[in-house]
Amino acid sequence: MTHETATSPGGATRALETTRALANALWFPVLFAVGFMFCYLLPFHSPAPHDLPVAVQGEEAAAAVSVALEEAAPGGFDVVPTEDPDEAVLDRDAVAAYDPAAHTLHVAGSLGAALEQTAVKTFTPIAAQDGAELEVADDAPAASGDGMGMSLFYMVLTWTLTGYIVVMMLSAHAPHLRRRTKLLTVAGFGAFTSVFCYTVAAVVDVIPHDPAVIAIAFLLTQAVSWTCLGLAPFVTKWLPGVAMTVFVLLSMPSSGGAIPLPMVPEFFQALHPLMPMGRALDAIRAVLYFDGAGLWGSVAVLGGWLVLGALLLAAATLRERSRRAPGAHAGDRGGPAKAEAAEDTGAGKDAEPSLIGRVTDTAGRPVAGAVVSVVDHSGRHVAALESGADGAYSGLGLPGERLTLLASAPGHSPRVARVTLDHGGLVHLDFALYPDDAAVRAPESGVSEGFLPVSGRRVALGRRVREPGDGAG
Structure with missing residues (x-):
């Protein structure tokens, strides 16, 4: 029975397929x-302080300032007394500390210009009540090249974004790689971005020189990458949305980098202790500006995300093994690498149907190392099947529905076919690839323009299919 390579669906079917295609294409930009x-x-849009921690030297002075600030900005400030304003800032007990006797406000410019400006604006009228002009002392200034105190935030943002983007690209362009290879890849890329970004920042003098920053940056990249790799088999095509939501949409507002943390809504303040971007920012600031105050708590959170990624990866591996162990198929040439790729894309949930075939050139010679990518009706990549030395490929656990197959190999033009798989049937599908320089188009072939014909037939499961010289079994 000859398989179909193209059909002209009815209006209702075409409308449904169009709707599905648009939904799959647009859900991410909508998100x-x-x-x-x-x-x-x-x-x-209108940042305002929420329980912004400030210190005032002396019990009585702190109480008086607390009343004044509560009247001026209800709920905006959390005033605590201190014996040493300078120590209160450096120990990170407060973002600013006021000495009423000297009319001096102690701040940390490394926390960003917005926070410093808010503190100065708040305490200027308090000093004016005593007929004095407010003096500002920056106890932890930003590096000389970082005028706005924002450079460190952009560095942490880069490490976070590249941490999950590298996983997205591996999933899209190298789904057949083993997990260990992917882990080595993200480790190498994380090391590169950590050293590269630190070097650039140090050269232009936007951060003080301290190589400990590289270690924290690397930990951040791996925490993000490992978590994304671990999530991939469970959320499959939704991974870009999940990663974007967790590591960008929620992480950036709660980091305290773009807008000071005490000036964002309480929801994002509550997220800050748990999110890797903000805790990496805290850890690096602790190393560079605050003599390590609060460092290890932030490092522990980053380590927790790394452990979460490792647990997810272990769970995915165990799930994959448990599914494959009872019904391992001798004809499945994919091996562990294919199994991991199928698991990472959500394929392999059923033992049937199956797909076998060969990839050759137009002269009939087998093409080894060709990749047959399998995409379901919704556009989700479900498998990547690699041909062996004899050109044969095979796949198990493919969904029983209409699939699009793309066969590609270095030095050859790719070829596309569509086939419908049914439970209980084995489909044999061969591809013949033209050399890149042979711009050949098949004449009327019953497939969409630009598709090249393939040969194929459907046989009953249990039969061994072998053409003369065919290595598929």
């Missing part, structure tokens, strides 16, 4: 637009 409105525009 992006909605997420930015709710996680960026709403929190940042």
Whole structure:
């Protein structure tokens, strides 16, 4: 029975397929637009302090300042007494500390210009009540090249984004790689970005020189990458949305980098202790500006995300082994690497149907190392099947539905076919690839324009299919 390579579906079917295609194409940009409105525009359009921690030297003075600030900005400040304003800032007990006797406000410029300006604006009228002009002492200034105190935030943002983007690209362009290879890849890339970004920042003098920053940056990249790799088999095609939501839409507002943490809504303040971007920012600031105050708590959170990624990876591996162990198929040439790739893309949930075939050139010679990518009706990549030395490939656990297959190999033009798999049937599908320089188009072939014909037939399961010279079994 000859398989179909193209059909002309009825109006209802075509409309349904169009709707599905648009939904699969647009859900991510819709998430992006909605997420930015709710996680960026709403929190940042009018920032105001919420329980901003400030210290005042002396019990009585602190009580008086607390009353004055509560009247001026209800709920905006959390005033605590201190014996040493300078120590209160450096120990990170407060973002600013006021000495009423000297009319001096102690701040940390490394926390960002916005926070310093808010503190100065708040305490200027308090000093004026005593007929004095407010003096400002920066106890932890930013590096000389970082005028706004924002450079460190952009560095942490880069390490976070590249941490999950590398996983997205591996999933899209190298799904057949083993997990251990992917882990080595993200480790190498994380090391590169950590050293590269630190070097650039140090050269232009936007951060003080301290190589400990590289270690924290590397830990951040791996925490993000490992978590994304671990999530991939469970959330499959939704991974970009999940990663974007966790590591961008929620992480950036709660980091305290773009807008000071005490000036964002309480929801994002509550997220800060748990999110890797903000805790990495805290850890690096602790190393560079605050003599290690609060460092190890932040490092522990980053380590927790790394452990979470490792547990997810272990769970995915165990699930994959448990599914394959009872019904391992001798004809499945994919091996562990294919199994991991199928697991990472959500394929392999059923033992049947199956797909076998060969990839050759137009002269009939086998093409080894060709990749047959399998995409379901919704556009989700479900498997990557690699041909062996004899050109044969095979796949198990493919969904019983209409699939699009793309056969590609270095030095050859790719070829596309569509086939419908049914439970209980084995489909034999061969590809013949033209050399890149042979711009050949098949004449009327019953497939969409630009598709090249393939040969194929459907046989009953249990039969061994072998053409003369065919290595598929």
